Amino acid sequence: MEFPKELKYTKSHEWVKFSDDTTAQVGITDYAQQELGGIVFVNLPEEGDELTAGTSFAEVESVKAVSDIYAPVSGTVSQINEELLDSPEMINEGAYEAWFVTVSDISDREEMLSAEEYAAFVEEEKAKEE
């Protein structure tokens, strides 16, 4: 399982890629897509929507269930990845390329983990299941 060093992570399994202090791309992690299984549908917000850190901003539907995706930051959606709407399997194929939204004017952020910290967190989660 991959944990790219340049990304930040949340405990609810989103990744965040900051391009500067107030702009970032958001997606879900490789671990998240693996746990969800085959993803069949994605529901994204609209450009211009306001996100609030810690609240749900998108949904992914897998063969198993529908899951909420939580915003790691507060800000404005400046771009959405429309390709995902037609090809949700892109998330399974490459979780770190399949960004959901770009958020601008970031004003607040959730607690975030480094790649190393997140890798350790995932190990803990896995151990819990065993």
Place this chain on the structure above:
Amino acid sequence: MELIFEKSREGRALSILPACDVEIVMPKECRAEAPKLPQLSENDLSRHYTQLMKRTFGVNDGFYPLGSCTMKYNPKINELTAALPGFAGVHPLQEEDTVQGCLTAMKTAEKYLCEITGMDAMTMQPAAGAHGELTGLLLIKAYHEDRGDARRTKIIVPDSAHGTNPASAAMAGFEVVNIPSGEDGCVDLQKLREVCGQDTAGLMLTNPNTVGLFDKNILEITRIVHEAGGLCYYDGANLNAVVGIVRPGDMGFDVIHLNLHKTFSTPHGGGGPGSGPVGCKQLLVDFLPAPYVAEGETLRFEQPEKSIGKVKEFYGNFLVMVKALTYVMMLGREGIPEVAKHAVLNANYMMEGLKDIYKMAYDERCMHEFVMDLSPLKHKTGVSAMDVAKGLLDLGIHPPTMYFPLIVHEALMVEPTETESKETLDAAVAAFRKLYDMACEEPGTLHEAPVSAAVRRLDELSAARNPRINYYAAQASSSKAKAKKEEAR
């Protein structure tokens, strides 16, 4: 196998009708073109349905422990009473005086079901569980509106609830407030207190809940909601665990639905239709759907004073209610509590037989169903809950509910019901144990399962990503693909 439309041959028919000897009068509103109905001889038709029947699996074929669905055996006497001409032959528009027997059956069923649930009145109109939820929520809405309390816009739903609960609340125009369950799978009282307030219209709850546990704080839960000014809705999906033992009305619920097709032994699934009567306490009686059977010198249909209107044409699925009434009368006051006791005993018996190898999501006494967490098995062998479920098909058992409740990973939810014998339960335990061994020794075999069912493993992922919902379009595109392949060769 071929569709009935593909077996159809122009001009073939079931019976030979004599030539029409009266003038044919067709109003001009009539359709110009005959409907495209299949044309078959009676024996071809009979064989078609027998063939279909052989490809399905029902309670009459074998063990069917589909959690939260209460797939209990449907006693045959139910069919007998429902087929009595006095019930089956009436027309819904007949004068009330000519259907006093049917109205008596409805009133009797209402009284018995109210006594069982601790309610004051009940409507038989809703056609199924979720329809009952919507009806019950509309009663709650009408109640608050009638008191001029427009602030109550939120319905609280625990995260372990049936998916229909938040859906029904949204459909009734409420905002859904989700609250997480505690570590023990029950409602987190602290969280509940935090979300209860002047905007709380009500709470929806299943007890026992979807992980098969009875929420011991139920009186405290309903008290918290009542003190905030909200009402409490009981989802009757799991009533089988407590029927005749404890009453939702005594737990503090104001409005409930029953699934006659679960707890009260009417056919479930393809054998339907369902029936989801909604019962309520006195404070909601005036809002019940119309018509409601009222008592007087004779029984009459009446419109309750502030009725929310109709939720279904006429009186609901009347004959289904007759079957449920038959069931209640056959069991009587002594028999009804036995249903719950045996349902709980059977579930615990199976759980005890499996818990040394399968991880139980909540390792304590369960109610009528238990939830297994197959994530350790998946990590160890790669065999998932889905694989085990498909493996059961090859062993002649209908799979339990999979991947629900969502709060348990790799969940299998098993509900044996009270109607299964010790021998059947033992055989099912043996089947689950056999699959566990197979998962450890030859996991590949289970990824391939089922091998003996009418169809092999379906590609659910492709079906969900590229749904082809028109049979003919799907046929055409697959034959096109075939032709292309041929060409390529």
